[in-house]
Amino acid sequence: MLGAYSQYGWFHPGPLLFYLLAPFYTVGGRTVYGLDLGAFVINVLSLVIIASIVGRRRSLSPVTAVSLLAGLSAYLARLPDLLTSAWNPHISVWPFAALIAGTAATADGTIAWLPAVAVLASFVVQTHVGFAPVALALGFIASAGNVRVVLFDRERRLRSVAWMLFSMVVVQMVWLPVLADEITGDPGNLTKICADRRLPALLAVGPWRI
Numbered sequence: 001m002l003g004a005y006s007q008y009g010w011f012h013p014g015p016l017l018f019y020l021l022a023p024f025y026t027v028g029g030r031t032v033y034g035l036d037l038g039a040f041v042i043n044v045l046s047l048v049i050i051a052s053i054v055g056r057r058r059s060l061s062p063v064t065a066v067s068l069l070a071g072l073s074a075y076l077a078r079l080p081d082l083l084t085s086a087w088n089p090h091i092s093v094w095p096f097a098a099l100i101a102g103t104a105a106t107a108d109g110t111i112a113w114l115p116a117v118a119v120l121a122s123f124v125v126q127t128h129v130g131f132a133p134v135a136l137a138l139g140f141i142a143s144a145g146n147v148r149v150v151l152f153d154r155e156r157r158l159r160s161v162a163w164m165l166f167s168m169v170v171v172q173m174v175w176l177p178v179l180a181d182e183i184t185g186d187p188g189n190l191t192k193i194c195a196d197r198r199l200p201a202l203l204a205v206g207p208w209r210i
Contacts, residue, residue, distance in 0.1 A: 001177040002189050003126050004088045008202070010192040012088060014126025014178045021086060039086040046094035049116065053101040092124045092131060099124060103138040107145035109153075111160045117142040118167040122174045129193060133203055 003012030021038040028034020082090055099120040106113045121139045124131040149160040182188030193199060 001181045004128075006129075008196055008198060010196065011189050012127060012129050013132075013190065013193070014122070014175065016123050016174060017086075017088065017091060017127045035086040036084040039091050040084045042091060043083045043094040046098040046120075049098040049120075050094075050101045053105045053113070056105075088127045089130075092127045095120050095127075096124045096131060096135070099135065099138055103142045106142035109145065109149060111146050111149055111156065111163050114142055114146050114163045115167045115170050118171050119174065122171060126174075126178070129199075130203055 001015055003014050003017065005011050020042060021035055024038030024041065025031075025034040028037055082093060085091060099117060102113045102117040102120060106117055117139060121135040125135045143164070146160055146164050150157050150164070153160070178190065182190045185191070187195075196202075
């Protein structure tokens, strides 16, 4: 019902990472190799999302493409095991990049990406609390883009409302274990996180030290 244990005496917000890794951990004989495989699949799917979104943007210039490739190469050279690391600050990096791309696409009017944004934002926040402020901001931007379509695009209004309602259901399902723990806990894990005086510093530094 909770995420990875933190050195500060509480757990990161949610168990979504564990749910996604569990099948690979089982198939891998409950060894670290299964975790590595699960991390690899999660990261590759994130890269596929990014490539799908970027590939649809015809206005992407060669200079931008080369810059993105150079930045990616430099990052992977600094962290060569990033694609297969299940450590919670590492496993959040590429889903977070996919979240940024999905938010941009949704804000640009591609409303079908809103549920993916909801899942990606929930994933990075549940996996590492340090992503919470920026993930919430990106989720708000994506939602605002959907609201803009509802208000000003009559042709896509019903579809936009449908995607928004579906995204709300997805968020509720993903966060159900966390809310259940908060209700039944004494106190709940979210209360422990919010009560920690070191939280502002953690959110300021968070996973960015990577």
